[in-house]
Amino acid sequence: MKWFWYASPQTFFPLARTLALWAGAAAVLLTLAGLYIGFFVAPTDAQQGEAYRIIFIHVPAAWMSMFIYVLMAFWAALGLALNTRLSGMMAAALAPTGALFTFIALWTGSLWGKPTWGTYWVWDARLTSELVLLFLYFGFMALRAAIEDPRRADRASAVLALVGVVNVPIIYYSVQWWNTLHQGASVSLTRAPSMAKAMLAGMLVMALAFWMYSVAAAMLRVRSMIRARG
């Protein structure tokens, strides 16, 4: 594959449209499948009743909030190292969708917290570090908006993205490092999942749906950036 050929914004422009269309279609189909599994296949939870069904959007949104930030930092680093215009645009195109998923993770977590913990919000390590992630996204977008020259904006925001990426492992390991109200990880690569197969399937399908959605949204946004910069 000609990676450097696609590093040119003009060459990437038509490819971004194709990617957006395919990823958008996949996102719709996966969302329908995920919702079907989540509401009609997955059983009612013995302890939390129907309230647990928030998991099918809360966990995928939280994963995406962290994953998109890491991806954003990756593009930012690539832009700093190789001085490629498309890298800065990719980082900038991911930020609003990342912020959106962070807000969704916080919102759905809050609505899940009330019936299970008895409170909408608590300043524990997991919730607070996720809120910091939202502010990092806002800071990244505000910094870009404040600098008129797009190349300077790319470089300045790239530094912020790289500094902020240290927050991602803090979010992930916060439930192990500190005594928090938030439960530990439901899914881990090192041990068997602690939930029913249908619940896990619904969660993973929704995570894929959100991933495809993010690809489609970022591709559409990067196209408008390429148009704007010319």
Add this chain to the structure above:
Amino acid sequence: MGGYAWYVWGSYGVTFLCLLIEIVVLVRREAKN
């Protein structure tokens, strides 16, 4: 929803409303050019 309707539908409603708003903004921007 076993007494949890506000929490469950409040979560799903706001999530899909947010995603829908982002899609509409991006598709309108795409169509304008």
